[in-house]
Amino acid sequence: MTELSRRSLLVGTAVVAAAISGTKTIMPPANAAAPVAGKQNAGWYRYKVGTHEVTVVTDGVTRSKFPDGFVAGKSREEINKGLADANLSPGPDMVAITYTPIVVNTGSKLVVIDTGTGEANFERSKGAAGQFQNNLKASGIDRNQVDL
Numbered sequence: 001m002t003e004l005s006r007r008s009l010l011v012g013t014a015v016v017a018a019a020i021s022g023t024k025t026i027m028p029p030a031n032a033a034a035p036v037a038g039k040q041n042a043g044w045y046r047y048k049v050g051t052h053e054v055t056v057v058t059d060g061v062t063r064s065k066f067p068d069g070f071v072a073g074k075s076r077e078e079i080n081k082g083l084a085d086a087n088l089s090p091g092p093d094m095v096a097i098t099y100t101p102i103v104v105n106t107g108s109k110l111v112v113i114d115t116g117t118g119e120a121n122f123e124r125s126k127g128a129a130g131q132f133q134n135n136l137k138a139s140g141i142d143r144n145q146v147d148l
Contacts, residue, residue, distance in 0.1 A: 042058070043057065043058045043131060043134070043135030043138055043139070044056060044057045044058065044135050044136075044138060044139040046139065051106075051107060052104055052105065052106050052107070053104070053105040054102060054103070054104055054105075055102070055103040055104075055105070055139050055141065056100055056101075056102055057100070057101050057102070057103060057116075057132055057135045057136050057139060057141075058098075058099075058100055058131055058132075058135050059098075059099035059100065059101055059116030059117055059129060059130065059131050059132040059135070060098070060099060060116070060117070060121075060122075060125065060127070060128050060129035060130060060131040061096050061097065061098045061099070061128055061129060062096070062097050062099075062117070062125065062128065062129050063090045063094055063095070063096045063097075063128070064094065064095060064097075065093050065094055065095075066079065066083075066093060066094065066095045070095070076093060080092055080093065083095055099114070099116045099117055099129060099132075100114075101113060101114040101115055101116050101132055102114065103136070103139075103141055103146075109147040109148060110141070110145055110146050110147050110148075111146075111147060111148045112146050112148070115132060116129070116130065116131070116132035117129045117130050117132075118130055119132075119133050122134070
């Protein structure tokens with residue numbers, strides 16, 4: 001009787017993959033029409049909603065101690081647990097708040113919803129926040145073309 005272990009399964013999978021990866025594969029290779037961009041920017045994300053193009057532009061994050069009464073009717077312990085469960089706590093009694101402005105291109109108008117925390121905050125926060133203008137430019141949007 002043949003014993004099947006994880007090691008023998010992985011070796012078998014590798015052998016099969018090597019056998020079919022020759023010049024005559026089941027699927028033809030993907031040949032993109034556009035050249036590889038060569039860089040990635042985690043500061044923005046673009047998608048379509050109907051005919052509108054939406055660009056979500058990261059402004060960054062601020063981390064601060066949360067005040068008493070931050071969440072009505074909850075103790076500091078409950079707030080700390082909730083923030084930790086949501087991965088929004090950089091430490092005890094601390095909260096991380098992200099800023100994510102949105103740009104909507106309707107085809108005739110370029111609309112910015114929220115502008116983040118401001119360029120001056122980039123230096124003040126040591127680059128943690130105030131990233132909107134840099135990420136907007138990186139996404140290919142000229143802030144001088146914004147209509148609203």
